[in-house]
Amino acid sequence: MQLSFLATALAIVLASVEARPAGHRPPHPPHGGRHHQGGKIAIFGDYGWKGWNIPTAAQCVGLPAVGNCDPSAIASYPQGVAAQETTAKFFGQVCQKHTCNEVITTGENYNHFKVGFIEMYTAKSLQIPWSPSIGNHDIVANTSVQMELDAHKYDRRWYMPSRWYAHDVTVNDVKYHFTVLDSSPFISSYRTNPASPYYSQELINTMNATMLQEQIDFLDKSSAESDADWKFVVMHHPILSTSKNYTSSKDMGGLFQIVEKHKLTVINGHDHVLSHQQGNNTDFFTVGAGSLTAASDGNNGVYEPYIKYVAANATYADNGLALLSGTKEELVVEYYEYLKGAKTPSYTAIVKQNRQYNITI
Template sequence: MKASIIAAALAIVIATVDARPSGHTHQSRGHRKYKEGTIAIFGDYGWKGWSVPTAAECAGLPASGNCDPGDIASYPQAVIAQERTAKFFGEVCQEQNCQEVMTTGDNFYNIGLENYQHFKEGFIDMYTAKSLKIRWNPSLGNHDIVANTSVSLELNAHKYDSRWFMPSRWYQHDITVNDVKYHFTVLDSSPFISSYRTSTTSPYHSQELLNTMTPAMLQAQIDYLDKSSAESDADWKFVVMHHPILSTSKNYTKPADMGGLFQIVQKHKLVVLNGHDHVLSHQQGNNTDFFTVGAGSLTAASDGNNGVYLPYIKYVAANATYADNGMALLSGTKEELKVEYFELLKGAKKPSYTAIVKHNAHYNITI
């Protein structure tokens, strides 16, 4: 009884208190240093705990959001995938000494974080391994912005689990591991997606999107990425965002859709970390490395081009019918960045694929 009273009280508080603004502030996360270890990349993982309605509850409502029939049908399978991937994630981080987690978004399906109980089921009670009791640095995905209260709830969720730290919709963060400094600029990519902006019937054409898709706000993110990257003295610099610039999916997001972000990526020679495609993959183009990590729960073979390699695809954990779950880890030296992918079916002992990135790399493929 006592636990239920506490949970109810926390649900009221998280729904009413907005200590962290849901709008347009952008902050620095500071600089955290570790003697050894790796940095984990994890994405598209939050399925368990959202309010799955009955057919009667959806009668007369649009077939989108929580009433999307495809998402309702996928829920049991997605939860199983999330639970087994959470266990695998803990095993990988136990083996590889993960120090922090950077997420590539879609932290909570289906319309974003709904309440404290959703956070408890989908995060607190899901990622319980000792090796995952580390700092999580989330980014926002398209599912995170659907409900008008979701972003505010995610920005305040650190009060209920100290691992969770999202200081604002976009922010920067430095991590040094083994004397190698990594600089991450975390963005909110949904406002840049033209289909969300122009289609008023899209579930992602939400009030949260309207708050941040004005030309001034889009430019603010571009300028923030430019300034953050220019001022950093890190050995390796990244942009972390949900949507891909270069994708293995047939319906990939084109660089032009990002409204100038890709020009900043090229200007500062950034490494791109993204999710959205429910797959693990590595792409190269325009002298840039793109690492997709979106396999934390429900995966999709079609997002991995059904395992068919196009010229810019270096690796994809998919075949004609199946895409594997998993995550990626960052480590390396001042001269070489190492990105290791771990696939669930291949186990936690060694990576399934390793990419080595060098400064000023040249890739002939133009996107």
């Protein structure tokens, strides 16, 4: 996913969205969270290509060939949009067949809210609450985060009360607690390397040590106070990645210590792939295949000891999503790959309470 080349172009995205009738407020969870009888929670990520204002060659003169001016990204735009449109339809089919009642996103949400979200995810089965997290492309311009915080004014499915937040969802009397974080501050190169496409004034001003500690403390407190049967941290960047070029547990500061302390399950995107990793008695579910995918993000389909599933091979990674359900004793995460259809999952992970894995990361 890429963002508009000019911050001014980004600033008009919401202004271009058709206004919704008065009284359309975000679907804030009631006290104690949302409750559902039946259905599953969908996980979806890295899906927002359509609506990028591609820069001209003249605008890229003198700028590094990365980010918005990356020739490969510019060349990939048609493919990215096509993949997003195809996967949006597939997402609707999966949720129609299996009854989704919530959507948790792993970031990279949209370039243009009207064409990239409202007019993209139109299936009746997707007219349910969406609880997004912020990805690195979502923070690349000074105005983009505020757009996402305000997006509920234009589509009441959207629930993002702040940059990081927590909420509960109960399905069939099983309670799930999600702490949603903004993981970009933990990537030091974003705020220290001027050549990085994510180096911006917003990062410089706000993504400091204090902000990191606030999120670590928030995750600790939120998890400690929850009485949920299953507790999660949701964020864009992975703690344990299938890609050797991206983040690892060492990049995440003190977050992983909190994950281990409270026996959390990790949900992330950023790697443009579907995968499941295990380590340190923790499960890591990567769901970043909502638009353009990358085989290299899935280690080109090569299984390492910590990789339990990856929807990739030497040259291709499939699009798709995951569905979450379970009982108080077992968590069930099902992956649906586009090429394998919406009827049955291509991979199912069963997570037990007090799990123990002989893998150290």
